[in-house]
Every structure is written in C-alpha cells, then in structure tokens.
Amino acid sequence: MRAHRRLLAVAVSFALVGAACGSDDDSTTTPATDPAADTTEAPVEEAPEEEAPEEEAPEEEAPEEEAPEEEEYVPPARGDADLVIWADDTRTPVLAPIAAAFSEEEGVEVVVLEVPFDNIRTSLNTAAPVGEGPDIIIGAHDWLGELVSNGVVLPVDLGATADLYSDVAIEAFSFDGATYGLPYAVENIALIRNTDLVPEAPATFEELEEIALGLVADGTVDIPLAIQQAPGDPFHNYPLFTGAGGYVFGQNPDGSYDPTDLGIDSPGGLEAAEKFGEWAASGLLNSDIDYGVMTSSFGEGRAPFAITGPWALGEFSDVNFVVEPVPSVNGGTPQVFVGVQGFMISSFSENPELATTFLLDFLNSEELQLELFEAGGRPPAMTSAFEQVADDPIIQGFGLAGQQGAPLPAIPEMGAVWGAWTDAYEQVFAGADPTATFEGAAASIRSSIGG
C-alpha cells in the first residue's frame, strides 16, 4: 500500500513537472530531480524555453531562477584539452564547428562544454580557483562586478578591435578602466504594440496611458500595459523611471558608472517615483503581473501594449505587433538597460595566450557574429554584422530602443541596488508614499554600499 502510494506520487510529480515545463518558469523543476543527477540532467532541462534564465538580464532580480539545489551543480570535467569553453545550450552547437576548425588549423585541442547559462557564473567562481575551470566562458556583462571582485576573469586588450563593435557593447565590457571580454550580442527591452488594437503609435507616454486605460474601460482588453513586476521590477521599469526623470547611477564621461552618485532619490528620481505611484493608482501598472501573465495577456490580445525583450516574442505569434522605443514620458527620453553578452577569459586559464588568440583571431569575425545571431536571435554587437540584419523591423525596433539605452551597470554596487529597489517598487505599488519609500530605499542602498 505504502509503496504503491509512493509510486503514484512519483508518477504524479513527473506528470506535473512535464506540464510545468510548458509554463512560465521551468527552472523550478530542478528540485524534482535527484540533485546527484544534475550533472547530466541540468543542461537538458534548461533547453526548451524561450524564457531561459539567461534572458533575465539582471540575474539578481529573478530569485525563482535559483532553487537552492542548484548550488550542487557540478560542471563537466575539463579533461586534457588545450582550451576549454563553457557555453550554454543555444551557443554550444554554433561554437563547436568553430572550435573544431581552430583545432585543425592550429594543431591544438579545443573543446566546447555545455553548461547551463547561470551555472557558468556560479561554477566559474568555485571551479576556477581549484584548477577545474574553463579557459573561456560565454557570459553577460553584468556578471563582471562579481567575477572581477572574485578575481576569476582576465582583462583582454582589444586594441583597434574595439572599433568594430558598438560603443555600448565595449562600454559594457569595460570595468575599472580595462576591457574584460569580447562582446557578441546586445539585447534590450522595447515597447511592443498590438497593431490591431492600436494602429497608430502614440507620440507620448501620456497618450499611451490614455489609449490603454480607455481600452480597459470599454472592456476591449483586461490589462492596459503588460510589464512584468511580481512584485516590482527595476529592470523593466527603467525606461519609465528614466523617462520621468530618474537614473540609477550617474555616468562618468567615459560611460562608466559612478557608485557615489545614486539617482534613485535624486529630484528627478523622486518625481519618477511619484509618477509610479500615480500609474499604480490609475491601474496602468500592476504589481501582480508576472512573466506568465505578461506573455499570455499580450499574446492573447488582452493587452494593447507590453514592455519586454526579444526573448518573449515567441509567445506573441498569434497577434500582430510592432516593436518600437517607449515614447517620451513627461517630455523625458526613456532609457532602457542594455545587456551585452560576450566571451571572457578565465584568469585561472593555464593557456591564456592561446585563449586570447582564439578570442581575437577566430571569434572576432562577422561570420561568427551572424551565426550566433541565427542561433539565438540576439542582435550582433559587431556593427557591420548588425547592419546586415537590421532591415528586419523587429531587430530595428529593438535596435532603436537600445540606441537610447545605457549598459546595465556591472559595478558590484549594483548588487545592493536590485533588492532594495524591487522592494521600493513593491511598497509603492502597495500604496506607500513614493517619495518617502524611494528615499528610504536609497538610504539603505547607500549604507550597504558604504559598509
């Protein structure tokens, strides 16, 4: 009887896990599997979804992505190869032939190992210092704060190569005056508009608000503007926050962020906070919208607008839409956070010369940038490669929005910002006084940066 019930429980849990993979958050299935089996299972599990964890540019703001069991992830052993590359499931197939070509031409052995995207970051911290890490990783630029603090990545002298890439991509991979990687893709969010519901692009955000609330009032749609919050999302709110006058950190003339200049409680920031209070009160923004509600509402035509990134477009195949920059808010230009992905070299690589050569002489090619674009759909960071794909209206829309963007801050101080800022949005959406809340959040961010 008891054994029987166990069997049933196991069967039911597998059925549910299967169902869950189709829903919004596949990584929560990790605890279902035997942690010991993670080595083989994990790469497969991460595979099928559009919203794989890597799409969440600010890793810190997506706590569900990190079930505790993931700490037990064991990366694949490196073996005897001269160069080992850690890449995730979408990029491994693209890199493998390139690695093979390099191996053959240069008489060395290059191996590409598949590691789930977020585990690349966590495993590099632990594996590299004990000599088990890779030579090259694929990663997001906003990991740099952590990776450089931990001393596990090596600066790369790009020299004139830097001119081949967009400024924002190079800026993003610069940290403390040095460049830490070769960028390959740039991605950012933008406004997605349902053209059947709203044929004309609103000129201002105020006009957008009026149209959206009007459509809700006459019962055409359920949700005026689909932005994932659950419960407050600084990354997706950033264009509105900046448009209304705020900023997160001041930027130095060279584009790097200045951690002493926190803009969350600047006069413009507080003005923006008040705006968020108004938007929450009018119902334009809703703390309860998560990624699943965002995609389903816009994808089913129950929301006229969404603010999201290229990773969600797969869910929108049933509606006609265009991608465009968020219109000016209160007269100000909305800035989106731009995430840049690229290749970095482990500072514990035993063959850093070979790794550098591979990066600068082989990966640094227009052809590869285009191949990676085909595989992952992220616009290339190399300017000439981007121009070749820019006639696609969707790429163009995201590109236009990105041109107004700023790189997602990679400075370690940003780690102190995400949590407190999320909490502040949550409290404002729950009805707290916006000015006091944002002032309080800024104070606690400053104290944890200082201490």
Place this chain on the structure above:
Amino acid sequence: MTGVEPVDEGRGADAPRPSPRPVLGNYGSPLGILVKLVALALLNAIVLWGLTVMADAGEWAFLVFSALALLVIDWVYLSRRRIPGKYLVPGTLFLLVFAVYPVLYTVFISTTNYGTGNNLSQEQAIQQIERQSISATDEATRYSLQILARGNPGGDLAFLLTDPDGERFLGTADELVPLADADVVADGRRETIDGFVPLNAGQAQDRVAEIRSFVVPGPEGEIDNDGFGAAFTKLQRYVYDAATGTMVDTVNDVVLVADGGYFVDDDGRRLLPGWRTNVGLSNYEALLTDPALRGNFIRVFVWTVVFAAASVFFSFSLGLLLALVFNNPTMRGRQLYRSLIIIPYALPSFMTALVWRGMFNQSFGVINRWLDVSLPWLSGQWLPYVSILIVNTWLGYVYMFLVSSGALQSIPDELTEAAKVDGATGPMRFRRITLPLLLVSISPLLIASFAFNFNNFNLIYLLTEGRPSIPGSDAGRTDILITYTYKVAFEQGARADYGFASALAVVIFLIVAAISAVSFRYTKQLEEIR
C-alpha cells in the same frame, strides 16, 4: 546473522577442535562468510583506490580519516567478538561524514569572510592582482604579431611585427629591425621572411614558456606578446613586496597594506580581488551587535517559531479531527474519503506551493475571483501570514491524519468503554483518555514536524519569497530564519556573504537542537506517566 546455530553444527565435522564455532566468527554458512569477505574486500579496494586519489589531490585530512575508518571497519568485522561494534560502526561513520563534518565545516566557514570578493586564497589573490594589473602602457604601439622561428619550428624565436600604419619590423631578442614590404613573403595563410618559418598557435603553444620570457627591445620599452597575435609594451602596475607583505602601486607610488582580507590604501580603498581569511567571531558579533541585523534576527526568529508551532498545531488539529471522524466504524465510504485525503500528500509540495501562489494572486488569482473580493493574500500586512498557514496546514494535515489514525487504533476500546460506563461524556473521554494516550506516541512526531517546519525553506521561498518587504530591512515580513540565511548567502548578487550566512546557519542549528533536546526530555516524562 540469522539462523546461526544449526548450520554451525554441520561445519563442526571439519573442525579439529571440539568447539563448533568456525574461526572467522559465528556467521554460519560458507556462503555467508564468502559474501562477507567479498564485500569487505571490495570496500577495501575502493577505499584504497580512493586514498591514492586523495593523496594526488593533497587532501590529507580526508585521507587520514578514510584510512582510519577502513582500519576500524576491518578490525570490527574480521573478529567474531565485538558484536555491538558491528551494529554501531556503520551508523557512527555515516553520522561523522554526513552530520558532524558538515556542521563543523559550517562552523569553520562562519569564522571566515568567505563571500564575493573574498573567494580566493591570499596567494591566489596576490597572483591575480599582479597579473591583472599588467596592461599596455599609455603610449604603446599595438603591433599585430606573427611569431617566427629561425630555420625550423624549433629554431630561435623572432617576432614579425606590423604597426597600425602597416610598417613591418623584425623583432629579435637583441634588436628591432625595420623591414621593406618586399622582405615579407606569404606562407599559406601566414606571413614570414626568408630564413624563418611562421608558427601556428599549436606550435607556439608548445614553446609557450620560451615565448613568455621572450621580449624585443623597442623604442617605448620591451615589446611583449599579448596572446600569439598581438604585441606591445606592457606595464605591471601592482607589485607584491613579500618582505613587508604589502602591495605596491608602482604607477602612483602608493603602498597598500593587507587588512581584513584586502589590500587597502591609506584612504581605506580596497584592491580587488580580496582573499579568504579568518575573522574570528566577528560574524557572530555582527549578528548580536548590529542593531539593524539584531532587529531583523529577533523579528524573523519570532515569526519562525510562530510559523513552526502554528503549522504543527493546525495541521495536527485538522488531521486528528479527520482521524476521529474516520475512526468511527459506522461511517460509510471511508476508504474512498481516505484515498481522497491523501491527495495533498501525494503532490510534490513545491508544485502545490506554486499553484497556491497563483491562486492567491491578488489581481488574477482564482480565490479572489471566486470570492469576488480583492484581498492582498500575499502582499498585505497580516494576510500573508494567514495564507502561509493555510497552505502549510493543507500540506501537513494528511501526515497528521495518517499517524493519528494509526495511533487511535492502538488505544484499547476497553478504556473508553470503561469511561463510558463510569458516565464520562464524549468530550471528557477525548480529553482525559484518548488525547493523553495519543500524545504519548505522537509527541516525538510533533516535535520532528516542528523542527522540519522551523527549516521549511521550500514553502516560504516558493509561496512568498519572504515578501512583502519591509522598508529599511533586508528581511521580508514572512522570511523565516532559513530563507533569510539564503538571501544573505546567495541572493544579494554581487555581495554574497557565505561567512555570515554560515554563522546564521550555526545559530539556527543550535536553536533547533536545543528545542529538540528539551522536547524529547519532556516526552520521556509523558511516557513515564503511562
């Protein structure tokens, strides 16, 4: 070790001595002895192989422990005496490996500053600081490089350098010679000059040690290779002074001293990366003295206790109530109901927690839609506590129902019938007879359930993530100690603090251990009443 004696008699025929016992112990059948010997031999082989691996990896502490454990196992099992040891040794070893060692390791980590920024050993940190501070000098010309070797791939090294204007140079260990374009000839995809062969990356890699030390004297200083395809004059900004244990910034001429796992300058600015170092009890001190942390800790602790106790109370009450109902033999369809009640138990709790989270969603959840209200189930001031207890009761009552049903059936009917005869009412019989007898057998389970809920990470994390947040605090309203620890250790992005999180974990361990010890003593007293 069953059926010993009769079989032994059978073997007695071979034995020269009158004693019927075989030499190797009282195991009995030859098969039993064979199995034992094979198992021991396998274990010895595996552990000995493991010892060589540990020796290779330099894990001496593990090596000594494993060797000792193996000796103890062999000593105990190759004897016919030491019967108690045969039962105790495996359990004790597993206890040491899976309980004592992790606890001690956590205690060890809690006395360090391990976390982001303090991830390496000091030696590694010094090495990385020096290495990462090597960069091109400001005025350096960035040449593109083809590594050459004189005559054959093993010959003397030389650099074929091309500056950004297309001017060519031949760099040897002694001099930098300008070349005419005509001197340079193609060799397949590469370029070379007469008398030299170009090296590909593999050939260069084979001679990497030589290449690392090879530099060309140039007008701006020594020209060094960067990878195998570029070369320029480099500068190392930070140099470690082993004599004084300080790091010297050669560009600004500043000395940085080691302090608390970092090199710091006079203004207190830290050089990254830092290293892991012992910080004594300062993590515990921070927990006790920092007013913000202490406030968090007390508030979170109180809710943790309330959550664990209320979860046990409600799930036990509901489970017992149902058990009493279903214990009534006159009820029809009991089997069907019982099967249905099992459902919450059969579903994995992390799934149900997520489903409940969706149902509790204020705007889109079914609960508010059915009730036609807009209650902030997971974001209000007090409702999140209620929601958590509802879900945990739902998850926990089945277990309580099952154990109560079993325990009720073990209470003799005569007792309740005797009470009935004496004129006790139903509630009185329950309070005076059924409940005390039930608690004797169930109390240890209730304590275990309390300890489990005390650390019920999955439920809190999946249902509320500890939210809603409280202004000015990094612990949310519904955080329990273990989720707060997790936030501190892993979720603060670029400033994960494993040392402090370990200190919190040690404190949680002590609290749970103390509560369990006291409770078990109390239940022992209960048993004596019986």
